[in-house]
Amino acid sequence: MTxxxxxxxxxxxxxxxxxxxxxxxxxxxxxPDELRRQIxxxxxxxxxxxxxxxxxxxxxxxxRARAEDLRDRAGAMTVQMRSSAAHAGQAGMRxxxxxxxxxxxxxxxxxxxxxxxHRC
Numbered sequence: 001m002t003x004x005x006x007x008x009x010x011x012x013x014x015x016x017x018x019x020x021x022x023x024x025x026x027x028x029x030x031x032p033d034e035l036r037r038q039i040x041x042x043x044x045x046x047x048x049x050x051x052x053x054x055x056x057x058x059x060x061x062x063x064r065a066r067a068e069d070l071r072d073r074a075g076a077m078t079v080q081m082r083s084s085a086a087h088a089g090q091a092g093m094r095x096x097x098x099x100x101x102x103x104x105x106x107x108x109x110x111x112x113x114x115x116x117x118h119r120c
Contacts, residue, residue: 029035055061 029038
């Protein structure tokens with residue numbers, strides 16, 4: 001049994017045997033159920049493609065998503081910086097006494113040098 005079909009885009013009057021067409025494309029359906037599955041799969045793929053294209057065309061939506069992403073990243077950085085500052089503050093409290101003593105020694109030394117220069 002031979003079914004003749006006209007190829008999409010072909011000139012009127014040009015017909016191709018359905019089996020030859022299936023062999024040429026390499027994706028011929030082996031029965032009506034498989035053909036239905038192929039059609040559903042193609043519809044699904046086409047729907048996904050249309051969604052992707054629509055998403056690319058939504059400039060405002062993409063800008064909002066990008067701004068939200070940047071806000072989230074900035075918030076995460078703020079939390080990280082506060083945590084680092086708190087940790088540094090705790091470490092500074094641990095070494096506060098030696099730093100104050102060292103600062104006092106430097107201040108006395110600078111004062112002594114200034115007094116000597118002033119006397120001469």
